[in-house]
Amino acid sequence: MGRSAGKLRALLKAPGVLTAPGVADGVMARIVAREGFSAIYMTGAGTAATRLGWPDVGLMTMTEMADNAGRIAGASGLPTIADADTGYGGPLNVRRTVQCYESAGVAALHMEDQSWPKRCGHMAGKTLIPAEDMAAKIRAACDAREDPDFVVIARTDAIAVEGFDKALDRAKRYEQAGADVLFVEAPTSMEQLEAIPRAVSAPCLFNMAMSGKTPFLSVEEIEALGFKLAIYPNLMLMAAIPAATGALRRLKSEGSIKGMTNELTKFTDFFDLMGMPEVRELEERYQISEDARAGY
Structure with a gap:
């Protein structure tokens, strides 16, 4: 602080x-x-x-x-x-x-x-x-x-x-x-x-x-x-609204997201942005096993 x-x-x-x-x-x-x-x-x-x-x-x-x-x-x-x-x-x-x-x-x-x-x-x-x-x-x-x-x-x-x-x-x-x-x-x-x-x-x-x-x-x-x-x-929010609207309209008109996947953030990139590399580092530091993670 x-x-x-x-x-x-x-x-x-x-x-x-x-x-x-x-x-x-x-x-x-x-x-x-x-x-x-x-x-x-x-x-x-x-x-x-x-x-x-x-x-x-x-x-x-x-x-x-x-x-x-x-x-x-x-x-x-x-x-x-x-x-x-x-x-x-x-x-x-x-x-x-x-x-x-x-x-x-x-x-x-x-x-x-x-x-x-x-x-x-x-x-x-x-x-x-x-x-x-x-x-x-x-x-x-x-x-x-x-x-x-x-x-x-x-x-x-x-x-x-x-x-x-x-x-x-x-x-x-x-x-x-x-x-x-x-x-x-x-x-x-x-x-x-x-x-x-x-x-x-x-x-x-x-x-x-x-x-x-x-x-x-x-x-x-x-x-x-x-x-x-x-x-x-509200720059980022204003930028996000048209992008989200366009994606939804394409889903509604095309019935699929396949044609827009190259325009979207990749699944792994999304989780990396959210801090997944840090999570993995902490799991290794504290030796959290796969079995233990599965039970959480």
Whole structure:
């Protein structure tokens, strides 16, 4: 836990933008690690989608989210940045949220200043809590962490509710409350994106969501603007849905998977991705016999 948070702190201090692809389960977490990324992000919208089959409208509980974040951290072995919605209540609830996420092995979480029930940051219908209430929750989050390297990210959804200037005012206030990283959600123009890192001293997070509200920028462009962390919340899930849909349609129309086998991950490659070589090594280390394995 401490090593993971400390590693994230070091990555945030290193040159360049830290890129964290978003995942919602252990399979995608292992792919991110295999492809050589240094950090990973647990998407709240993706977690609601994969765990419940529902949109991100505040239906997930804190313990469900912390459990999923811990599984992603464990499967990937990477410093994990996790969505923690609104912190799931007032300052005392936030304290417990931080403690649960930290115990799960998460390196960082972000909380937003929305009222409950919250909505995905790129959806309409959001409402906000007073800035002073959010500042109190940030102070509670910072006080609750056992590892001082655990990263507290403060998110404001004020652009769509109160306007861009008020969003910057909130970001400044959250920085003063102790937030390590600032996350101004859903900017809609290059002018807004340029202004965010200039308005505060703390590192800023860029959310490359798929809604189209925020301009689609390259990592180089994000770095040039002054952002330090870029998350891609549902990139992998959005990529998987068309692939899965196409496979099912072919099965339905052709009545067989034979014609698509060369396009699918091989059975052995799938189990290797899931860690089967490590399992075999452990079985040999502990001399687990074939007969014993068959009885499990």
